[in-house]
Every structure is written in structure tokens, then in C-alpha cells.
Amino acid sequence: MERHVKLSRFTRAGSAVAVGALALSLAACGSDPEPAGAEGTGSTDAADGSTLSGELNGGGASSQESAMEAWRAGFQSANPDVTVNYDPVGSGGGRTGFGDGTYAFAGSDAALEEEDLAAAEAQCGPGGIIEFPGYVSPIAVAFNLPGVDSLNLKPQVIADIFNGTITSWDDKAIAADNPDVDLPQTAITVVHRSDDSGTTENFQEYLSAVAPDEWPHEPEGVWPIKGQESAQGTSGVIGAAQSGEGAITYADASQVSGLGTVAVGVGDDFVPYSAEAAAEVVAQSPRVEGTSEGVYAIDLQRDIAGTYPIVLVSYSLACGTYADEATAELVKGFMTYLASEEGQQAAADAAGSAPLSADIRDAVMPSIEAIAAG
């Protein structure tokens, strides 16, 4: 009996010590607080704007996420007492959250329509909605053919490849526009996004605009054709395309390094993707008419010579009036930074996006500066 008692006491002490030591060793991994900010990457003039403080919550399109990281970092560096949160919940979730007041600002891969617009107007009150294309990113059509860096493809050919009509890389339709390229007999593997995404929606909008016969599907976030290869997220499709010879996919242009890319046919020319050419298509496309003053929606034109027509246009949403002063000031500050030259350049560096044109900035800035409590 005595033996048991002794042992159990030893046992208890011993295991307590062991667990304690374990907990300590785990907790000792870090006592250091947050880093001192990302020097040299974000905003540099941290002097004046530091009167702001508090927390600002937004959410929406996950396509904006890497740009949003840059904006948040820049804004938080300039205003150390501010924390900006952005939930990458998807465009639909962002629009819903904006409409019911969960998010003070939102990102959406499509302009507001009908129901969402009504809900947002009701939420925003007299100041109305502010909506502008804060994030414009070229979507590259990328392929994996060893030795081939670039191909010229007409819109109809792109649509035929993605709808499965053209199945081999040495197809006549491809060869006709690429006389200098030695095309292999490799079979074409189409890789698309398996998740619900704004990139897919914008790419389909392009296809149905330029090749309505070849692409009769209604553009939406989910790929309409079954039985093709797919992968989760941008990194997923890039990874799948890199591992499969003969693969072709569409993805955010900043991610396609290592793959060949398509110069897209616009009129009689072929335009390779670049942030500048993508910025041009947005700058030269007309503004949608008949909207309120704060809303700057784009009616994308796909056939403007010298511009890159496949772009993801993602909108930033805010209200003209907010119930309390603090939120209004925060949103105003953040949106001003987001639309500013500096903010747009930060996003371009971080996410490869196309900066907002001066014309659009001049058009939306008055509305942003008018954001107030009320």
C-alpha cells in the first residue's frame, strides 16, 4: 500500500512538471510584439494622418486580397492606431454584408445590381453609394508548352480551346496565327478554377462578349463546362498548369511566371498582357450612364486597339454617409488612400494590378472627400 501512495505522489508531481515544462517551452516561442511595420514598402509620410484611430471592417472579393494587404499595410503604417480588417468572403458575401451594415466598405468583382443596390442604398442613406473600380488586374491566358513563351490567339480560338473544340496544340486555327512557332502535337488540357471566383466570371464575360457563338454560357463565378481539369484557387490552377505539359489556364497575371502567355487578338493586332495595356482598356471604356454621382461603373469595350481586353475589374464600395463620425472619418481616410496615386502604386507593386487612371480618380475623389457622418 505504501508503495502505491509513494508512487502516485511521485507520479502526480512528475507529470505536472512534465506538462508544465511542455507548456513553457511552447509559450516561450515568442514574447516579441508585432513587427515595427514594413519599412520601405508602404506609405512613407507617417507624420500627419495619425489623428485617426479605431477599427474598420470590410469584406468581399478575394481577388482584391493581395492588393488589400498592401493598402491595409500602407494605411496602418500611416495611422498606427488604426486596424483595418478585410474578410475575403467573396463578392456575394461582401455585397450582402455591405447591404446589411456588417461591413463599412466592401470589394466586389461586379458592380452592384438590383437587390444589392436597393439594400445598399437603404443602408447608406442620403449620402448614397460610392462605387469605383479600385482594383483592375489583367487576367493572363497562360499555357505550358516547353520552348514556347508566347502565342498569338484570336478571341474565337481562345473560346474554342476553352470550350473543348480545339483539342491539340498543332491545330490549324492556332498555327495560322503563329507561323514562326513550332507547335507540338501535344493534347490541350484546359485547367479552370474549381472554386466560385471573380476571375472565372470576368474571363467568361470576356469570352461571351467577343465570341458569343463559341461561348454561349451565361457568365458566372463557376465554370460552366464539366469534365475539364480544375484546381482550387489561383495557385492551384497555376500549379496544375505547371505540372501538366500541354495545359492552358487563365489566372491573375501577377502569378503566371514560368508559363507561356497568350497575346490576345484585338482587331487585327495581338496584344500581350501588361498592367499598362490593362489600365488603358479601363481608362478608354466609357462610364456606365444613368447612375448616381458617386457610382463610377465601367462599360468595358473589348476591341480598343492597343489595349489588353481581358481584365478583372473589381469595385470598391463605400457609403456617402455613416451613422457615426469615427467610422466616416476612417472610411474617408482609407478610401482616399486606396484611390490615391500612392495607394494604387502600392497595389500595383504587390499584386501586379493596373493603376487607376487620373480621369477616374478625378471623377470619384469629390464623392470620397464628401464622406461624412449624418
Next chain:
Amino acid sequence: MTTTTAAASADATELTRALLTAADPRRRRVDRTMRILIWGAFAVAMVPLVSLVWTVLSSGFGRISLDFLTLSMRNIFGGDPSGGIYHAIAGTLVITALATVISVPIGLLTAIYLVEYGRGALARAVTFFVDVMTGIPSIVAGLFAVALFTLILGPGVRIGLIGAVALSVLMIPVVVRSCEEMLKLVPNELREASYALGVPKWLTIVKVVLRTSVAGLTTGILLAVARVIGETAPLLVTVGVTDSINFDPFEGRMMTLPVFAYRQYSQGLATCPGGESATCVPDIAIQNGWGAALVLIVIVLVLNLAGRLVNRWFSPKLR
């Protein structure tokens, strides 16, 4: 005559000996084949283990540094190679600790009920459904937690507590199972002796049964913690993500190591306008992912090892 019989019997002896020692060749072949197959099965299982551990080690080790372990990702974006996983480690530890705090009392008391009090239909039902619960898919546990808190707090709320509840659903049955086994190991003589001294039953359980089995219980709990600390799917749908440090599971989003590893992997390559440099590494996200995976796997292995060692060193040698 005699010689021939002698020769014949010698032959027979030889034959018998040959039969006994060599079996027949077919049986020996089968035996040898099966031996090779069975050793082979073990070798086959070791291939993925070794390959996996080696991959994680070799891909993640280069990223491990003091900064990586003690900084968060706040204000870090693009290809910036500074920043680290402190916020994810903190989130993982807080959420797992909270799940443990929820699970251990319930699990331990249920085990006590099953071993000390349980008989009849209720005990049989509890035993059966605890076993069944160990098979609940982790994503379903996550959905359950989301559904529960959607009814309580409204939609779209993402806090650490929801993740802890989801993990608890996965953890409680594991705790019950292992604690039950440990309590059963406590010899009945100890209980009887305690009763004979007039000690009431509840005190006997607390002072005798639990004390005797504390090492085993610790092991069981550590292994249960190790089981849930790497869960990804339930946290993906419940806790949200953040890049700042948050120690409060009742307010605001939290990052955890498995979710961090997954999200870094899905982020893909970063753009570096000026090409690769000291401040911009294109594949930093995937490096971060492997780094986080390495830290996670080390935590899990340490928990496992600690569990085994606690049991081996501190459990009473009763027999």
C-alpha cells in the same frame, strides 16, 4: 536382411528428418513469401512517413528563424520576407487550450461515469455513441459549430470560441476513450481498501482512482490535444483569418498554424517589380507555408513524445 532393413529404416529416418527439418519445400516457400510480404508491408508504410518528414524538414527548415517565430504578419505583404507566424502559433495555442478546457472536464467526468458508475442501458448507449462520435468528420464538426453560433450570435460572426467548440466535438470522444482505458487499469483492490477505511465514493475517486491514474490521464489528454491541434477544415469555416496577433478567443478573428499553412500555399507567387532581392522573394508564401508546417509537425511530435514518456516514466509499476 538386416542390412537392408537397416538401410531402409535409415532412409526412413533421413526422410522423416528431412520432412521435419525442411518441412516440404512448398510450405517453406509460402512461409518465406509471406514473411517477406509482411516485412514489406511495414517497409511500405515507412516510405510515406520518411518521405513526408523529410519533405517538411528540408522545405521548411530554411525559413525557421527567431524572427519567423516571434513576429506576426501584420503589415507584411507581397514578397516581403520579414514577418512570421507568431500570431498563428498564438492562435493555435489559445484555441487548442480553450478546446482542452472544454473537453477535459466533460470527457474525464464521462469516463468516470462509465468506469465507476455506469451500468445499464444508459452506460451502454454512452459507450456506443462515444465510439461513434470519434468518427465524426472534422468538417461536419465545423459546420455544427457554425450552425450553433449562427443561431446564437447571428450570421457571419467569426471568433476563436467557435473553432474551440468545433475542436471540442472532435476531442471529447478521444478524451473519454483514453481516460476510460486508464481508469480501468486502476486495480479494484485500491478502491476496496479505500472504502474499507470509510472513505466515501466520491473522495475515493478523486483521491485514489484519479491520483493513481494521473500519468495515464495526462498521456491520454496530450494525445487528444495532438490529435486536434492539426485540424484545418473546422477552423477554415469557423475562425476566419487575420494577420495580427489576437489572444482573445471571444473577440475577433484568429489565425492558426494549419490554416496559415493552407492559406500561404493558396496565395501562390508574389510579384516582385524589381526582381528577386533581399526585400522581395517571389515564392515567400510557399516557404512560409512549409515553415508553418514544420513548426506544426514539431509541436505534434513533441506532444506525442511527451505523452508516451509521461506514461512510461511516471505511471506506477503495479505488477
Next chain:
Amino acid sequence: MTTTASGPPVQAPARRRTRRRTTDRGFNRAFRWIAVGSGVLMLAVLAAVALFLLVQAWPALTASEDDLAASVPRYPADTSLLAYVGPLVFGTLLAAALALALATPVAMGIALFISHYAPPKLAQVLGYLVDLLAAVPSVIYGLWGIFVLGPAVLPVWEWLGQVLGWFPLFAGTVSPTSRVLATVSVVLAVMILPIITAVSREVFLQTPKLHEEAALALGATRWEVVRTAVLPFGRSGVISAAMLGLGRALGETMAVLMILSPGFLYSFKILTSAQHQTIAAYIAADFPEASGLAVNTLVATGLVLFVITLAVNMGARAIVARRKEFSGAN
């Protein structure tokens, strides 16, 4: 002590005779009720999981086909919820069944190795090594499956497609990316190895020593001992172990989500991409972007997965329980 030595049910009479103070009795009762309450709470939790899933799934279960098609991204027009979930259930079952077919023989081999072949001193350590496979977080299996296993098995899949292309499972174009159900099944098989091994090992170790020694005395080789004494004894145990592994494979999320190139078809072509999707991976893939009725639909598919795993696990446990009654002495 002398009084208690006579009868086996010691506790009841012993307690009756102890000196009772009222506080003790109060504590005693309270403690007992707390313990019973925890047991009941366990049942309540399981019921709550089912209930809350049902509540959240209800709007999708009762919504019209048109509403579902309008608000759920992937939902095709004129399809009932059942027809929509069907391919997902098929994909889930196929992946789990393949994983089981791969893992069970290997797991039995390992269990036999540890229980009857390995040097006894090493056996425990080797057992831990296999258990470690169960401790690896699933997200790491996902990373490993994409970066290491996928490229490594691609030549095998290509060979299978060429040589055994007439066999329905290996028909179709072999995907050059290796993100196919076959690769997923291999990863799942590795993940469920430990649980099948652990349960089988326990059962094999319980084989009555007398049976084994009797077989040895008759001149049986090691394998014959295993075949004639160990395997018949452990059969039902192995079956239930396999079913537990099946339950685990059915619910695995991250590895499938990260590796598989999904599709929504009834298809046996496991080397071709975009044919299958599992319920768990489908939920994890679409949940972050879902809102409104789409969330309810996802929860409804989760409910289906819950019911399937519940059925499988209950079957497995029922077999184990029946076996316990048979073997009695253990």
C-alpha cells in the same frame, strides 16, 4: 477486509456499512449526478450536432428547385437536391473505398508484423512509428500529396492507363497533372493505415496463446500459425477496423481539397481529372464564398456526410460489440 473477501460485488455492501455523514452523502450524490450528467451530455452533443445541422439545412431541403438553381453557384436547373448531392456521395464513397482497398492489406501486414513477426523489444517502438502517421496534420498530407506524391506516381498512372486501359477504373485519358482520384486514394490510404493497424494489432495480440502453441506443436510454420489461428480469430476485428478506417476516409477534407481536380459526375475513371468530388472537400471549397441559401445547401450536404459516417461507424462498433460478447473471457 475479511468480510469483503467472500463475495465478488464488494462495493455495494461495503459502502452501506461506511460511516456516513450528511455532507459526504450530499457530495456523493452531487458527484454522481455530475458524472451521470456528463454521460448524458455526450449523447446530447451528438443529438445537437444532428439537430443544428438539420435546422441549418432545412431551408435548402424545403426550397424549390428554381430557388436553389438561382442562388447556389453550381446548381444546374431542374435538378432535385437529391440528384445534386448524388455525384458527391458517389465520389466520396469511391475515394474511400479505393483507399480502403489499398490500406487494408498493408495494415494487416503491419499489424501481423508488429504482433507476430518483429522482435518483441522493437515491436512497441515500431507501433509508435506507425501511430505517428496518424498524428501528421491533414494539411501537411495535402502539401505532400501535391508536391511529392503526385509527381512521383504519375509514371505509374500512365503505365496503368496504357497497360490496363480496358479496365473501367483505368479507362479514359490519364491526366498529366496527377490531380486525380487515384492519387487522392493513395494519400487517404496512408492516412487511414494507422487506425486500421492499431485496431487489428490489438485483436491479433488477443489470439489465445494456446491456439498458437497448439499449431506450432503440430509443426506449423509461422505463416501457418497466423493463417490457422490468428486470422480466423481476428476476422471480425479486422472487418470493424477497416470500417473505422472507412469512416475516417469518408470525412477527410484537406488532402482531397488540395489535391483533387474536382468534377460532378458518376464516373469510374480514377486516372482522369475532373470526374469526382467528395462532400467534405466540396464544403470546404465553396463555404468561404457562400452566402444565403448556398450556405444551407452546403450544410445539407454536410448532413448527408454526417449520416453516412454515422452509419458506417455504428456498423463497425456493432460488430466490435458483438465480438466482445462472443469472446467473453477477454
